[in-house]
Amino acid sequence: MPLKRKRFLLLYGSQTGQADAITEEILDNSAAHGLECERHCLSQAEKKFTLEKETCVVIVTSTTGDGEPPETALKFFRRLKKKTHSSDYLSHLNYALLGLGDSNYTNFCNAGKTLDKRLEELGAKRFYLSGWADDAVGLEQVVEPWIEGLFPALLKFLSFNCPDLSGTSQITEICEIEVERSHFDKDGESSDKKIETKITESNGHFKEKESQAKNTTDSTEPNSDKFESESSSTISNGKGLNETEDLVKHIEAAYLSINFDIDQDMKPSLLPSNSSAVTTISEATVIRTDILTSKEALKKTLRLRLKIGEEFEYQPGDSVSVYCQNEEKEVEMLLKRLNVLDKADIICQIELMKDTKKAKAPIPLHIPTITTLRTLFTYNIDIREPPKKAVIRQLVEGTTNPQEKRRLQELCSKQGMGDYTSFIRNPEISILDLLLAFPSCNPDVDRLIESLPKLQPRPYSACSSPLKTPQHLDIAFNVINIPEGDGRSFARQGVCTGMLDRVTNQNQIREETTEDGTNTEIFQLQISARPNQYFRLPSDVSIPLILIGPGTGVAPFVGFLQHREMQKNSAEFADQAFGEIFLFFGCRNRSQDFLFKEELMRLQKVDILSKLYVSFSREAISQEDPKYVQDNIKSNAEQVLQLIYNQKAVIYVCGDAKNMAKDVNQTFMKILQEKKEMTESEAKSFITKMRLERRYLEDVWT
Numbered sequence: 277m278p279l280k281r282k283r284f285l286l287l288y289g290s291q292t293g294q295a296d297a298i299t300e301e302i303l304d305n306s307a308a309h310g311l312e313c314e315r316h317c318l319s320q321a322e323k324k325f326t327l328e329k330e331t332c333v334v335i336v337t338s339t340t341g342d343g344e345p346p347e348t349a350l351k352f353f354r355r356l357k358k359k360t361h362s363s364d365y366l367s368h369l370n371y372a373l374l375g376l377g378d379s380n381y382t383n384f385c386n387a388g389k390t391l392d393k394r395l396e397e398l399g400a401k402r403f404y405l406s407g408w409a410d411d412a413v414g415l416e417q418v419v420e421p422w423i424e425g426l427f428p429a430l431l432k433f434l435s436f437n438c439p440d441l442s443g444t445s446q447i448t449e450i451c452e453i454e455v456e457r458s459h460f461d462k463d464g465e466s467s468d469k470k471i472e473t474k475i476t477e478s479n480g481h482f483k484e485k486e487s488q489a490k491n492t493t494d495s496t497e498p499n500s501d502k503f504e505s506e507s508s509s510t511i512s513n514g515k516g517l518n519e520t521e522d523l524v525k526h527i528e529a530a531y532l533s534i535n536f537d538i539d540q541d542m543k544p545s546l547l548p549s550n551s552s553a554v555t556t557i558s559e560a561t562v563i564r565t566d567i568l569t570s571k572e573a574l575k576k577t578l579r580l581r582l583k584i585g586e587e588f589e590y591q592p593g594d595s596v597s598v599y600c601q602n603e604e605k606e607v608e609m610l611l612k613r614l615n616v617l618d619k620a621d622i623i624c625q626i627e628l629m630k631d632t633k634k635a636k637a638p639i640p641l642h643i644p645t646i647t648t649l650r651t652l653f654t655y656n657i658d659i660r661e662p663p664k665k666a667v668i669r670q671l672v673e674g675t676t677n678p679q680e681k682r683r684l685q686e687l688c689s690k691q692g693m694g695d696y697t698s699f700i701r702n703p704e705i706s707i708l709d710l711l712l713a714f715p716s717c718n719p720d721v722d723r724l725i726e727s728l729p730k731l732q733p734r735p736y737s738a739c740s741s742p743l744k745t746p747q748h749l750d751i752a753f754n755v756i757n758i759p760e761g762d763g764r765s766f767a768r769q770g771v772c773t774g775m776l777d778r779v780t781n782q783n784q785i786r787e788e789t790t791e792d793g794t795n796t797e798i799f800q801l802q803i804s805a806r807p808n809q810y811f812r813l814p815s816d817v818s819i820p821l822i823l824i825g826p827g828t829g830v831a832p833f834v835g836f837l838q839h840r841e842m843q844k845n846s847a848e849f850a851d852q853a854f855g856e857i858f859l860f861f862g863c864r865n866r867s868q869d870f871l872f873k874e875e876l877m878r879l880q881k882v883d884i885l886s887k888l889y890v891s892f893s894r895e896a897i898s899q900e901d902p903k904y905v906q907d908n909i910k911s912n913a914e915q916v917l918q919l920i921y922n923q924k925a926v927i928y929v930c931g932d933a934k935n936m937a938k939d940v941n942q943t944f945m946k947i948l949q950e951k952k953e954m955t956e957s958e959a960k961s962f963i964t965k966m967r968l969e970r971r972y973l974e975d976v977w978t
């Protein structure tokens with residue numbers, strides 16, 4: 277009788293596909309370690325798996341929104357949260373947890389951390405140290421060592437707990453695993469030091485012993501040259517090719533094949549039939565496009581008016597996901613570089629390879645089975661995202677020139693982590709850039725389809741109110757322009773903002789007007805609603821609002837203000853007192869990028885907006901002139917604190933997470949210390965309390 281393989285359950289909660297891809301990798305590695313792995317999305321709880329029946333689970337979950345679990349995991353989290361669960365509810369369960377997050381957000385890895393805490397509260401035991409991977413510095417810095425250490429931990433745990441092997445159900449032996457990981461303190465602040473963490477398990481408890489080690493990523497500086505520069509010797513550290521090869525992980529087993537020998541009358545589909553399993557996709561028509569910035573402005577900001585169907589529901593504060601497509605020219609260049617231009621428009625079928633060695637390989641959810649290569653690379657696959665190391669590993673296979681091969685090996689090796697960050701991740705190198713820089717690399721298209729990620733829809737905040745324009749929804753965004761250089765072989769626009777700019781180009785209007793405008797049907801878009809559970813107006817209209825949104829961060833607040841205007845004018849709220857609204861907006865220059873200027877001034881005139889504070893960063897001459905939103909918050913500290921203290925105002929922050937949201941937070945800390953004579957820790961607790969009460973809300977992006 278064949279020996280029964282040791283089994284574990286693998287779960288993922290993913291918003292944009294990274295946790296999904298990471299668990300794919302774990303699944304792929306499981307068979308090689310002689311383990312049986314059952315992988316499910318957290319949305320499948322109670323359908324495909326039940327935690328109550330499991331003994332060993334590995335969970336990878338990201339965080340989204342303002343510290344929330346991915347949408348697909350919400351139900352799972354809610355179920356675990358139930359107060360009726362006893363403290364030994366999951367005492368039979370042993371788990372390993374990897375949280376994905378981004379330390380630019382205040383609640384770093386909050387979903388993972390909340391889950392970790394809850395599992396512990398319910399009696400589950402960790403058999404491996406929880407990892408917190410940071411997208412701000414590169415997930416792989418934690419993910420790779422975490423996965424490397426996971427398998428020995430799993431094998432050790434399952435050996436002692438697998439009845440057919442040891443006959444014991446208790447962990448009796450000390451499990452010692454060494455992992456290197458980036459370290460984050462309790463507040464989610466990223467430390468630039470690499471921590472060597474020694475985990476020692478004894479009777480189900482872990483002790484952490486930390487010693488600082490050198491940060492490997494700071495040894496190389498970005499280099500704008502092609503990749504075969506002298507820096508290759510920096511990575512290889514004097515070691516020969518064979519030694520580097522040892523460190524390149526195995527290539528995932530091939531599992532997809534493209535069949536061109538099919539009925540050419542079949543209709544290719546743009547989206548796979550199962551792509552809308554969780555989300556409802558609706559049609560919207562762009563009926564008006566305004567340029568909100570002047571010709572002289574550094575960036576072009578567009579406002580698009582979308583005609584939506586009755587079924588499309590949203591609230592101010594919500595976002596809308598726009599399904600986008602890659603630029604025609606870029607797709608053409610890539611297909612050409614892959615030597616498949618001659619087959620690009622032939623209808624083909626994407627099939628599972630009959631003899632694949634990949635365990636339980638499904639056709640990825642984002643890939644339609646009947647398609648053409650051009651359709652696939654235009655609508656379904658992300659060709660811009662810097663190639664992950666798994667993709668580079670595949671490129672190594674298809675590369676003939678030894679020097680190029682070696683360089684690619686280095687870039688996806690453990691030692692090449694620093695170079696990967698400097699040369700691929702930071703300059704946002706695309707698969708096409710990489711292929712153009714490595715001319716002897718000719719990968720199989722089938723393999724690339726397997727490993728390139730899904731082209732994700734892009735979220736934009738609604739900047740309108742359904743009360744004011746029930747048939748329309750407005751969005752506003754900067755058109756992203758990325759220059760050539762730093763390894764990028766050509767100048768490009770952002771995938772979605774570039775697409776929206778191109779398709780509306782002929783119909784863009786510059787003067788801002790508040791009238792309904794043209795109703796020419798410009799372009800048909802596919803969209804889905806992305807509700808923002810907390811970033812909403814309070815139902816009590818008497819609560820004052822402090823809105824902080826420089827640049828396009830002001831977008832949701834235009835929706836908030838229009839909504840309040842409609843409420844104020846309606847019979848339903850006739851006898852109600854409305855709370856004050858302060859808006860802190862910031863831009864470079866009043867004549868160039870004062871977005872929604874007319875509309876905001878109108879809203880102030882009709883007394884919806886109580887105070888409009890605008891800072892112009894490029895106009896400030898003296899030290900006293902407010903440069904940024906936080907400067908205006910500081911100079912109006914008394915009034916702001918009065919609203920917060922005496923009237924329980926809600927603070928909303930929207931825009932750049934990297935600098936602005938952090939600076940605003942710091943400013944509130946400072947004014948609380950200065951004006952309310954708090955200590956630093958009291959001010960911190962005050963803001964934390966406001967966050968917990970959902971009175972300090974952020975909708976920020978990196």
Ligand SMILES: Cc1cc2nc3c(=O)[nH]c(=O)nc-3n(C[C@H](O)[C@H](O)[C@H](O)COP(=O)(O)O)c2cc1C
Nearest residue numbers: 290291292293294295338339341343377378384385
């Ligand atoms: C809209 C949005 C909101 C996010 N909010 C947070 C957050 O509050 N805390 C955090 O640590 N990471 C946050 N992130 C970062 C993601 O967790 C991180 O990029 C992760 O790798 C995504 O994994 P996924 O693709 O599996 O969802 C956010 C990302 C996006 C796009």
